[in-house]
Amino acid sequence: MYRVWNFLTNYSLLLIFGALIALVWANTDAHSYHLMVEWPLWFNDLIGYDLHHWEVAMGEDAELFGHAETAKVLTVHYLVNDILMAFFFAIAGKEVWEAVILENGSLRGKKAATPLFATLGGMIGPIAVYLGLAAILGSTTFDAVANGWAIPTATDIAFSYLVGRIVFGAGHPAVRFLLLLAIADDAAGLIILAVFYPEGELAPIWLLLSLFSALGVFYLFNRLPRRLDRGDQLRPRSTWVRQKLSWWPYLIAGALSWFGFAQAGLHPALGLLPIVPTLPHADRAFGIFAEAEQYLTDLLNHTEHLLKHPVEIVLFLFGLMNAGVEFSSISAPTWLVLAGLIIGKPFGVLLFGYIGAHTLKFGLPQGMRTVDLFVIGCVAAIGFTVSLFVASVAFDPGPVQDAAKMGALLSFAAAAISIVAGKLTKVQKQHG
Template sequence: MLQLGQPGQNGWGTVMATDTAFVIGCLALLGSRIPQSLRIFMLSVAIVDDIGAILVVSIGYGSRIHWEILALSAIGVVIVRVMALLGIRSITLYFLIGGIIWLIIDASGVHATITGIILGLMTPTVKWVTDKHLHTILDSVGVMPEANHKKNATTHRMALRTAEAAAREALSPVERLETLLHPWVGFVIMPLFAFANAGVLINITDFGNSITIAVFLGFTLGKPIGVFIFSWIAVLTGIALRPANLSWLLLLAGGFLAGIGFTMALFIANLAFSPTLINSAKLGIFSASLFSAILGISLLSLWAVFGKNKLNNSMDY
């Protein structure tokens, strides 16, 4: 609203996303002094925020959509679903099909980031081997006789292959993917992404720029107000239940932490703003993220130090 009819109005999606990694990091600083319910709530907010932001990027910041090419990507998605129904568990094969779908969606005019959401939601979450069954298989391998002749050797190799498959299928594909990708995402992709998008020249006069102010207020006021009001509406209408140890003060503090929008906000800003405006938008993102982190941590520290019950009662009804 602050940029309606002005050069920065195309950047409305910049203030949508919450940086999951930074929010979790801020909560980790407080350790056990805050309830687990707040961590779950904030993680849920961050995930939904990111999904919404990616949908906005895919639809709002794409080019002209070529529907016939997009239809081909839908066929690819159907193929992935059929593979899952047939019980195909090869991650390599899913990577291959997923890469082809990514290229097709990118060529269709829709931003290809939506591919990650679609394929991520379709990844099987069910494991085929229970922990008890796995232990039974491993125990049976451990008591097998030594492979001292051809028949025993063949039986031993088959048992080992069975144990290998059981160990693999004791984790669902989504868990295996998470384990496989986490080091690359955490230590390579995210640092490179932040490094490539974070460059900004800071000038004290730029803080008065209308785009900087709009982005700053969108994160520091819009996010906490939105999180608080929609949480209140959800509880009031019965859509959601508020845990007893998750007070309204904690929800408000969490709303301020939701104003940390570093990485995804930078990505959207680079798509939305022209080269002459991007510097002002980045300055607003950085300053808002820093302010939101400090204020959110301060409120949570205040809640932890000065008595949880007293502060809870001041905000509860």
């Protein structure tokens, strides 16, 4: 397997650093942290949180900012979560797109069948545990937390990959299986965010702006130049577009698509996804986050490489904006999220992975045992990034959201559980 991007390591470190600063800040001076997160950058009628939503979140501090009456307010939190995080989801979307569409894509064919079944179990298991335990706690608790059912379905790609290498060794087939599961999990998570967690009142007509932006930029700056160059080996028009215009047309189309998502009521952090498939790309995939792809000259991989360092900074800011939770907020939603991840993930992955591998006879990669599925499920229980993101959209700011976020943060305990599970199941590390 081609080496996985160093991006994952850098992303992990910066995200943790931002989250640790947020935790310390929120537990030493919660008021100033809250003020920083909700700080208004622009009162306007186009983008941002609903003004009333912001006033409720700010409480009495809202009176500190004199402003004309507007429909929306662009805050620091909105800038990071709804605008800048769109670039992170674009990178994740690029990996999913390549894995599904391109030759040798990791999620194509029979080789992906068992990981996809395991991914399904890794989502159904956490949902069943989360909602089942919530129902046991009573209707009051269930009603308060039910909308957070998707929080424990997430798997953090970077942290899971790093822990997977510790448990299995870099050369073990279970590490590749884990990456396939994690990227499929992220793809499902993007769909869940779009379908089940709209950010406002739905206005689907605005999605036409995203659609026409994607179709327009694809035809004018991708398909048309190639069509005009047909039969000319020098490909002058395509070369001119690539060298002179580069990614600028796609950035403009992305801005329009983002605005279409925001106005349609869908989460705007997903707004760049329709543009990703329109960029000229290589004709085969090297693997999920393969380091070799940074040397490719196609515009899609070139753009991803350019985004590498900016997205690392974005993820630092994401940790800073979302992980600032007071330890006193730990309550029932914390344990429900944690139980969904630490109990539901391993058993869901094991059960559905077994069905895919043995009942449906799709098989497992050579050198991988059935019991390794359980260990993979333990590693995949690290929800962190996407779990934090879902918690921030599933609940309004307040005690329930804070408690759910704490569950996402505490899912790091899955790393220690994974190491113990690997020892108990006698995992043989394979270095390579």
